[in-house]
């Protein structure tokens with residue numbers, strides 16, 4: 762059976778370039794993974810006071826992360842850090858204390874920005890956070906400079922070099938995640 766891949770996009774923007782990249786990665790990954798997207802834009806802002814009576818979207822998030830064999834996070838960079846909407850989701854799924862849903866999941870991280878080194882700083886921070894929570898962050902660092910038309914309406918990467926590079930990234934992740942799941 763294929764490994765279940767939960768994809769988290771760190772943007773709630775309608776025309777998110779990171780969602781476009783994530784959709785292209787889902788398509789490239791479908792040989793080796795069964796991909797699904799995790800919704801994070803309807804989670805309330807984390808507040809410990811809500812924990813005794815946790816809102817349903819936060820429970821759904823935990824169920825989806827726990828059901829996954831591997832996690833792919835595709836994130837923008839906001840002011841040299843990860844977007845608040847992503848941190849909010851990470852925090853919700855890490856709780857309650859002792860019931861961290863990320864624990865033991867292999868995680869891969871990437872992201873895109875219009876800038877050349879865009880998302881590098883955010884990805885470093887995210888790798889640190891996820892190493893602490895999940896234990897295993899897999900793969901080398903991948904930064905994609907987004908250009909108009911890079912990904913078409915059918916979620917295909919139009920540039921052949923970028924396409925084969927991203928295919929290598931998802932296939933490498935599947936291989937390592939498969940070993941960890943065995």
Ligand code: FNR
Nearest residue numbers: 772774777778779837838839840841874876879880
């Ligand atoms: C940005 N952007 C940005 N880009 C970057 O490469 N490094 C950064 O530090 C920032 N900082 C930043 C802060 C805030 C508040 C916003 C709204 C934007 C630009 C960012 O890369 C651009 O908006 C992307 O389109 C965001 O990705 P999504 O939402 O389209 O996936």
